[in-house]
Amino acid sequence: MNKIPVLLLCLLLAAASSAQKISYRMSFPNAVHHEAHIELNASGIPLKPAIFRMSRSSPGRYATHEFGKNVYDVTATDGTGKPVTVNRIDGEVYEVPHHNGKVTVSYTLYGNYADGTYAGIDPESIHLNMPAAFMWMKGMDDAPIEISFEIPKDNKGVIATQLVPTSNPRVFTAPGLQYFMDSPTKIGDLIMRQWTVSNPDGKTFTVRVALEANATDQQADELAAKVKKVVAEAMAVYGEFPNYDHGTYTFIASANPYVYGDGMEHRNSTMISSSFFNVNRLPAVFAHEYFHNWNVERIRPKTLEPFNFEKSNMSHELWFAEGFTQYYGELLLARAGLNDEKNYLQILAGLISTKQNTPGARFYSPVDASNHAVYVDAAVSIDRNNYANMFSSYYTYGAAIALALDLELQTRYGKTLDAYMRAMWKRFGKPEIPYTIPGMQEVLASVSDPKFAADFFSKYITGHEPIDYASLLAKAGYELKKAQEGRATAGINATTNQQGKFVISSNTVRGTAAYEAGLDINDELLKADDTNLKSSSDLTNYLQNKKPGDALTITYKHRNTDKTTTLVLKEQNFQVLADIQTVSPAMKKIRDTWFTSNVK
Numbered sequence: 001m002n003k004i005p006v007l008l009l010c011l012l013l014a015a016a017s018s019a020q021k022i023s024y025r026m027s028f029p030n031a032v033h034h035e036a037h038i039e040l041n042a043s044g045i046p047l048k049p050a051i052f053r054m055s056r057s058s059p060g061r062y063a064t065h066e067f068g069k070n071v072y073d074v075t076a077t078d079g080t081g082k083p084v085t086v087n088r089i090d091g092e093v094y095e096v097p098h099h100n101g102k103v104t105v106s107y108t109l110y111g112n113y114a115d116g117t118y119a120g121i122d123p124e125s126i127h128l129n130m131p132a133a134f135m136w137m138k139g140m141d142d143a144p145i146e147i148s149f150e151i152p153k154d155n156k157g158v159i160a161t162q163l164v165p166t167s168n169p170r171v172f173t174a175p176g177l178q179y180f181m182d183s184p185t186k187i188g189d190l191i192m193r194q195w196t197v198s199n200p201d202g203k204t205f206t207v208r209v210a211l212e213a214n215a216t217d218q219q220a221d222e223l224a225a226k227v228k229k230v231v232a233e234a235m236a237v238y239g240e241f242p243n244y245d246h247g248t249y250t251f252i253a254s255a256n257p258y259v260y261g262d263g264m265e266h267r268n269s270t271m272i273s274s275s276f277f278n279v280n281r282l283p284a285v286f287a288h289e290y291f292h293n294w295n296v297e298r299i300r301p302k303t304l305e306p307f308n309f310e311k312s313n314m315s316h317e318l319w320f321a322e323g324f325t326q327y328y329g330e331l332l333l334a335r336a337g338l339n340d341e342k343n344y345l346q347i348l349a350g351l352i353s354t355k356q357n358t359p360g361a362r363f364y365s366p367v368d369a370s371n372h373a374v375y376v377d378a379a380v381s382i383d384r385n386n387y388a389n390m391f392s393s394y395y396t397y398g399a400a401i402a403l404a405l406d407l408e409l410q411t412r413y414g415k416t417l418d419a420y421m422r423a424m425w426k427r428f429g430k431p432e433i434p435y436t437i438p439g440m441q442e443v444l445a446s447v448s449d450p451k452f453a454a455d456f457f458s459k460y461i462t463g464h465e466p467i468d469y470a471s472l473l474a475k476a477g478y479e480l481k482k483a484q485e486g487r488a489t490a491g492i493n494a495t496t497n498q499q500g501k502f503v504i505s506s507n508t509v510r511g512t513a514a515y516e517a518g519l520d521i522n523d524e525l526l527k528a529d530d531t532n533l534k535s536s537s538d539l540t541n542y543l544q545n546k547k548p549g550d551a552l553t554i555t556y557k558h559r560n561t562d563k564t565t566t567l568v569l570k571e572q573n574f575q576v577l578a579d580i581q582t583v584s585p586a587m588k589k590i591r592d593t594w595f596t597s598n599v600k
Ligand SMILES: [Zn+2]
Pocket: 265, 288, 289, 292, 322, 325
């Protein structure tokens, strides 16, 4: 092919795609019953059956969600306004077989669950996670999008979103489907606070807090002041802010009884919801979500790219994307002076316990835990699962790995985990190159050495070897000690049911006395030795004077058969962190670079 036809072809293609456009009109004729009316206009579409659909996944969520269930009254017209046939060809998929290049699909959306994942529609407050609300047309992902809102009269009409503003305050745009779906929107009585931040290259950005809460101006100021500190500490980890697409980052935060607790990160915003307003507790969610600006929004695993709105993406790296973010969320609070050392150490002890005591972290790798997110991340089913024995949350498990790596880097290489995060940012985040696990290992090698990085990944990331936290923490002057030394536990979680039977109420956990004795969920406990068991207090009282290693004869009923088993008590394994007697200068040095402020 010579040059001229190629150029012509390009021009023709450009002309065809520039004619493609999607616009939405959203109105609320029945907001009092949590309904919205949505019109999707698609123009410049190819003359073949047009497929419109609701999403089954959402940016920041890792499991499949069936958003199609809350959509009904679906109709369609063509470019002349004439009704055309629309066939429902799957639960969430609609087909318009014949049209003239332009189709308007109209439908009703029900939304009554305001959080980071779903939609909440109320005359006073419109709360939208886009995949939960908006149908989209297959094959038109790159078409520019415009959306206009007709706001209910009872609504104060303040709009917070990362969508691109236009001269009309109720009309916004997005360059395409991926950005549109990633842009949650809140409309209502929002208290706005904002400030300017700048990068070393002089570029400035606006950070906004849009708050829906029954809060005074002073409380809003107080929250904004704390968030400002967290923002500064997060930036200090990486040395620069991301280049926000339209110059602004927005915390869309709802703190009131009409929302459900959640936090969902997006490219230039986050949707935070909490059923209470508490100026001391909210910054933790802000810190976690803001850290995602770098870690996951731009330092992005290849497995999550691009968003697949038809089913969830399975990821191998959530132990890092979520777990390291979890670790830093807490660390940023400590560095910003919003959490004291004692509390912070308690949180670390909890992370260590996850790695040391949960079967999910003892027998499965962080990669395995990440893979299971497609089921665990609020994907609902009614049958029982065995998570207690094979899954540990990639949040806490990943954070426990972050703690170990932080201490390894500090004690072996005189660096903090910040050095690794910054190197990940430079290699993958800033140039927006999706990473893989081998790439992460290479970056770790660059801030440590290749042998250490290879060992760390094979032992603790793709493997699940135990971690010697006690030795690592000792170098920072902390002792890991048993919280309840000598205290015996049977590992039984049982409650008295409505029939007065004392029944094991959750899966017994691998490694516990109950599991090893062959006791299982739903078994009815009858006796410990000769003592009748009717309630938790009977069991607790009986165990009071027992020691780890003591054997009990448990009489129980499994289905309809009375059985006995020997149960050998174990020691409570929860641990706490405590200061050692003398903190040496070397230990002090580690503490000073670890959780004290990095803001210059
Ligand atoms: Zn997160």
